[in-house]
Amino acid sequence: MAKHGDSGLGYEIVKAVISGEITEPITYEKIKLFCKKNNIDATEKHMRVILPNASENNHSPTYKKYFERVG
Numbered sequence: 920m921a922k923h924g925d926s927g928l929g930y931e932i933v934k935a936v937i938s939g940e941i942t943e944p945i946t947y948e949k950i951k952l953f954c955k956k957n958n959i960d961a962t963e964k965h966m967r968v969i970l971p972n973a974s975e976n977n978h979s980p981t982y983k984k985y986f987e988r989v990g
Contacts, residue, residue: 928954928961928969945970 932950935941941949950966953959961969 928959928965931957931959932969 932941935953941953947967950969954961954966
């Protein structure tokens with residue numbers, strides 16, 4: 920997985936949610952805007968899959984679960 924920011928795109932998004940820079944519900948458009956604003960060079964595919972992957976328990980043994988799926 921490509922590294923974005925200090926620790927990875929998922930972690931950068933978590934920090935942005937905690938700080939209030941990204942408001943919930945989190946959407947692709949909000950992630951895209953966040954990446955553009957912070958000069959994070961993430962591909963469209965990476966931005967589109969980061970939320971499903973970050974909420975999946977079995978995605979990868981090394982991938983952290985950052986979010987909980989709702990609805």
